[in-house]
Amino acid sequence: MSVNYTTVQWNRQKRRYDRIMLGIMALYLLTFTLLQLIFYPLISPETLIIRATGTLAFIMLQFILCIGPLARLDHRFLPLLYNRRHLGVTTFLIGAVHGVFNTIQFHSLGYVDPLFSVFASNTHYGSLQDFPFQVLGFFALVILFLMAATSHDFWLKNLSPRWWKSLHMLVYLAYGLLVFHVMLGVVQLEQSPMWIGFVGFGLLALVSLHLMAAGVEKKRLQEQMDKPAVGEGFYQVCSAEDIPENRAKMLYLEGQNIAVFRYEGKVSAVNNICRHQHGPIGEGKIVDGCITCPWHGYQYLPQNGQSPPPFTEKLETYDVKIVDGMVWVNPTPYPEGTERPAAIIQA
Amino acid sequence: MVPELRKRHRLIWQIGSVVILIGFVGAIVVLPQPVTQTKLFRKIDLPLPRILDTQESEELTINLRGDSTTGTQLEFIIKKPLEQPVAKLYWQYSFIGVLGSKGIQRFPVSGARLAKAPYFLQIVNPFEKTGIQKFNFNP
Numbered sequence: 001m002s003v004n005y006t007t008v009q010w011n012r013q014k015r016r017y018d019r020i021m022l023g024i025m026a027l028y029l030l031t032f033t034l035l036q037l038i039f040y041p042l043i044s045p046e047t048l049i050i051r052a053t054g055t056l057a058f059i060m061l062q063f064i065l066c067i068g069p070l071a072r073l074d075h076r077f078l079p080l081l082y083n084r085r086h087l088g089v090t091t092f093l094i095g096a097v098h099g100v101f102n103t104i105q106f107h108s109l110g111y112v113d114p115l116f117s118v119f120a121s122n123t124h125y126g127s128l129q130d131f132p133f134q135v136l137g138f139f140a141l142v143i144l145f146l147m148a149a150t151s152h153d154f155w156l157k158n159l160s161p162r163w164w165k166s167l168h169m170l171v172y173l174a175y176g177l178l179v180f181h182v183m184l185g186v187v188q189l190e191q192s193p194m195w196i197g198f199v200g201f202g203l204l205a206l207v208s209l210h211l212m213a214a215g216v217e218k219k220r221l222q223e224q225m226d227k228p229a230v231g232e233g234f235y236q237v238c239s240a241e242d243i244p245e246n247r248a249k250m251l252y253l254e255g256q257n258i259a260v261f262r263y264e265g266k267v268s269a270v271n272n273i274c275r276h277q278h279g280p281i282g283e284g285k286i287v288d289g290c291i292t293c294p295w296h297g298y299q300y301l302p303q304n305g306q307s308p309p310p311f312t313e314k315l316e317t318y319d320v321k322i323v324d325g326m327v328w329v330n331p332t333p334y335p336e337g338t339e340r341p342a343a344i345i346q347a
Numbered sequence: 348m349v350p351e352l353r354k355r356h357r358l359i360w361q362i363g364s365v366v367i368l369i370g371f372v373g374a375i376v377v378l379p380q381p382v383t384q385t386k387l388f389r390k391i392d393l394p395l396p397r398i399l400d401t402q403e404s405e406e407l408t409i410n411l412r413g414d415s416t417t418g419t420q421l422e423f424i425i426k427k428p429l430e431q432p433v434a435k436l437y438w439q440y441s442f443i444g445v446l447g448s449k450g451i452q453r454f455p456v457s458g459a460r461l462a463k464a465p466y467f468l469q470i471v472n473p474f475e476k477t478g479i480q481k482f483n484f485n486p
Contacts, residue, residue, distance in 0.1 A: 128373060128377045169355070179371060180367075183370065187374060187375075188377075191381075196375060199371070200371065203367060203368070214360060214361075217357075
């Protein structure tokens with residue numbers, strides 16, 4: 001979180017995340033290069049770079065798209081979400097190297113502009129087998145570029161979270177384009193079962209994870225919407241013991257997305273949507289007395305929903321009470337940053 | 348994430364997964380089949396199993412080989428080089444090939460030229476256009 005725009009808000013976790021990411025990438029490139037030199041000893045450096053960066057970028061994108069549903073299904077994957085942005089920008093850079101080398105190798109030796117050649121050298125747009133697959137890769141790269149270029153909080157603030165999120169959801173389109181880029185490209189050229197397995201396994205895993213996470217989320221939402229309100233607009237939501245210390249239970253009541261946190265023998269409720277990127281506050285935990293969003297570490301005080309000074313983000317708050325060990329929540333929101341007394345858990 | 352956004356994610360993946368999977372399977376269906384080359388000529392290197400007739404000269408042993416299914420061939424075993432480096436072969440007055448100076452050579456002869464025995468083979472000097480040797484086969 002920040003009050004001013006800076007290029008990258010480095011901290012210990014981000015540095016560690018990036019070091020691990022770069023280490024794994026280097027290991028992959030080294031292993032891939034060695035295998036290529038063993039199996040294709042006459043391979044040219046350009047072809048090696050094209051193959052290595054193409055496969056790496058595809059694997060990275062696949063991994064990035066798995067992080068969201070994995071974190072929703074199992075909270076142990078939440079740390080992967082924290083610096084996913086750097087992973088995304090790096091994926092674009094690797095993909096760009098692949099694209100540039102391809103354009104140079106296959107389109108720069110003729111009389112026409114290399115970029116024009118990408119679109120015009122193969123015009124079998126009506127054929128699935130001979131489809132100009134490089135065009136698909138080009139458009140996927142354009143989407144990844146737009147995402148990388150607008151990944152900074154400056155763009156999030158100025159585009160508004162709604163538009164920013166919509167733009168970044170184009171990553172699913174980019175993934176689809178890349179699946180076809182590989183299936184209509186290298187798979188048609190080499191007909192290798194290895195490539196089909198490589199894409200097929202990833203696709204199956206990704207689709208399964210997203211559909212599973214969506215199903216779990218839908219079920220949870222449905223259960224909460226069915227709860228009846230009892231007296232003064234309060235809903236009985238769970239036992240206080242059901243909420244782990246410094247963690248939250250997420251609710252969806254009367255259109256309100258609420259996170260009820262338990263901490264230091266108390267319970268407080270705030271809006272569940274982070275002001276930064278609409279992340280799920282309730283999937284985070286309380287660190288140093290502050291609710292900490294699992295996505296990018298934005299923090300709020302549980303009793304009033306305010307970010308600690310000098311930060312200015314604020315969340316709506318809700319009334320909470322505990323009767324006979326059961327937590328009750330009134331989903332009528334108070335204005336952002338309004339202090340509400342926490343409910344005390346009786347020993 | 349707001350419920351509206353979750354719903355959009357769910358919809359995107361429900362529709363997207365179907366579209367991508369259809370495309371994935373479609374790309375496999377249109378995979379080019381391995382190219383196989385149809386043999387236009389019968390392999391003549393191998394001798395046919397049965398010798399139907401044999402003619403001898405000082406330089407050559409000539410076998411008329413064949414069987415009922417694969418056809419007929421002439422097999423030249425050059426015992427001693429001919430005076431000419433190459434010689435033209437005429438079977439029933441039709442050109443069937445050029446004979447080299449050493450080794451074993453085989454030439455297929457088609458059914459049209461086997462209509463009625465005896466068969467006539469002439470070895471011709473291509474430069475002087477004169478017959479070198481003549482043979483009659485009567486299998």
